[in-house]
Amino acid sequence: MEATINGIFPTPVYISKLDRELTSKELSFIYKTKLDVYNNEGNKTSNNNYILNSKEFKTLKDELDLKVQDYFDKVISPANNITPYITQSWLNYTEKNQYHHKHQHPNSLVSGVFYINCHEEYDKIKFFNDNYKTIKPEVKDWNMWNSESWWFSVKTSDVILFPSSLTHMVETKQGDNTRISLAFNVFIKGTVGKNKSLTELILWL
Numbered sequence: 001m002e003a004t005i006n007g008i009f010p011t012p013v014y015i016s017k018l019d020r021e022l023t024s025k026e027l028s029f030i031y032k033t034k035l036d037v038y039n040n041e042g043n044k045t046s047n048n049n050y051i052l053n054s055k056e057f058k059t060l061k062d063e064l065d066l067k068v069q070d071y072f073d074k075v076i077s078p079a080n081n082i083t084p085y086i087t088q089s090w091l092n093y094t095e096k097n098q099y100h101h102k103h104q105h106p107n108s109l110v111s112g113v114f115y116i117n118c119h120e121e122y123d124k125i126k127f128f129n130d131n132y133k134t135i136k137p138e139v140k141d142w143n144m145w146n147s148e149s150w151w152f153s154v155k156t157s158d159v160i161l162f163p164s165s166l167t168h169m170v171e172t173k174q175g176d177n178t179r180i181s182l183a184f185n186v187f188i189k190g191t192v193g194k195n196k197s198l199t200e201l202i203l204w205l
Helices: 024-033 055-076
Strands: 014-017 037-039 044-046 082-094 100-103 110-117 124-128 149-153 158-163 167-170 179-192 201-203
Touching: 014 055, 024 055, 055 082, 055 110, 055 158, 055 179
Parallel strands: none
Antiparallel strands: 014 158, 037 044, 044 082, 082 179, 100 167, 110 158, 110 179, 124 149, 124 167, 179 201
16 A cells, blocks of 8 residues: 655654774773773663863863764754854763663753774664653554664664663673763753743753
């Protein structure tokens, strides 16, 4: 039967790539930081949760800032003069048979992950549609319309950005590599809304 199914109000998941390899100085800092972590729910996270403010990551932060700006330009396309900026940032270390619990990122507009070390065959990020369903039939064939979760394979140097309200997790890790990722949150400064519409909100850093 001929029909067209259109998608409206999609959830953006921005996928890009860092255009270089990390330097020996950056990698040394990453592996040194692995000694200063705490036990998260399922894996380990750096005690330094403003890791991108470290001098060793100055260039990397500048490059991730450009990715964040590109997301805002292409996805949000704000009319006002607003500037996104990275708030907290931290390193995650996930070993074989560990996982990263299901969660969102409150007090943030956009969240991101930069993949430092991962195995393309095994490593994924999984997202969830948490909208309540009044009626929930059993599904024969899953697709993008009826799925309650969706995952993307990730590769070393990938950068993924998504709305902070989007629930996500890392399932139990397979493969012998240590999955290392740098996660971060993004907020904005500037003016949101319009003065004459009585929706103006001025956000200062």
